[in-house]
Amino acid sequence: MCYYYLFSSPVAPGSSWLATAMLCICALLMALVGFMLAYLLTRKQTKRMEERWRNIHRELVQRAIFWEPAEGEPSHIPVHAGVARSLLIPLSRQVMITELINGKKGLSGTAATNLVLLYRQLGLERDSLHKLASRKWHLQAQGIQELAVMEQRSYVTRLYRFTNAHNEVVRREAQAAIVQLYGFEGLRFLEIIDTPLSEWQQIQLLRLLQHATGMPPGNILRWLDSANETVRIFTLKLVAEQHLQELAPKLRECLQDSCQEVRLQAVRCMRELGAADSCPNLVTAYPAETPAVQLAILHTLGHIGTEAEVEFVGTQLSAPDNRIKLEAARALVRLGDAGLKYLELFPFMYRSPWNQILRQAKTEWMV
């Protein structure tokens, strides 16, 4: 259409319009190339500066790691005037933070303490806090990470606010940071979050808690009653992981939960705790359950059940669903002599599919 307009104009001859248009395009292209060149040059310059600062800061970080305070002198890591001057530039400060974080992640003991000391001494926590105030989610997440790695517990209130943030990455980082800094105590955010805890986040939190000292706080019971079903699921995983036997009675209540995933997790948790006295509750809950939970119950009964459960598990061999039959056979094999005897006396044991199921269950057990 534009082409038509250019060549059909009654005012100017077509060639003149074309020349003007070409000139405009050339000017635009040149401006674009100029902009790209300027951008690349600036970027290159920035990279070079970053590299220079990285080398300078790395040296300071290395010295800080092996620094030992002299007797009776204040704990102050000596910083060369040139380095101090360069740290007035925000980019240089960011390079220093990155170096400190990389070092701190891999070190412990005095070396790590010294890096935290240097971070505070240079006032770099202000930069991290500044990121928290940013409207960009990736900067917020970065700031949270920095404060957590550098063990800045005094800013816990600021971090805590982000545990229920709208952005998932920010929320995830804040939750992990609080747990990293406060262990089990940090899990208090479970009481305020109204967004789901993703499966991945649950794994992350459990991993962070693996080496935490102390015990989960008393309000864990409240988390099991949380309106947020992912909090209930996570709490059950925590109960299983930490072997909190005292919560076994509460697990029976969880078998009545409206959410299938919670009930499933409660059954798995009972297996982990080895709470044999929970078996009658599992047997009672079984008939009203979904096939997924029924399979989990049979699996758990195979692990924590006693001779008393053999009869109940045995009746499931007649279930119409072959998966149930197989799980029941597995459970009976696990239940020992009484279970095996039941299998042998089962009237259809030598007919298909029971004969195949029994073979499968026995092979698995031997493996």
Next chain:
Amino acid sequence: MKILVAEDEPILIRIIEMRLKKDGYEVLLAEDGQQALDRLEQGPPDLIITDIMMPYASGLEIIASVRARTWPKVPVIILSAMGQEDVVLEAFQLGADDYITKPFSPNELSVRVRRLLTR
């Protein structure tokens, strides 16, 4: 005494180098697995400190390569991240002598190196 350090985190490798040099050892650096394997071609070090997860070749490959040679036993210390228990077990099966979990203390590393070299 010559110690080969294979670690891909630049700051950590420098720190380990500084600590070991302070203890009087000669330090050979490899910033990835392949570099470490190339260093091994030049002859046996007295001890190897290696990270497990590295570009081009893993710490496990380095251990396997060392153990496949007809050298007198070279002690190997693994640097592993937390939660890599399975890999650590595999490393021990391959013939690693000790392991340190990151985050680690350079002083602890120094003590372990000394203990292995005087064994």
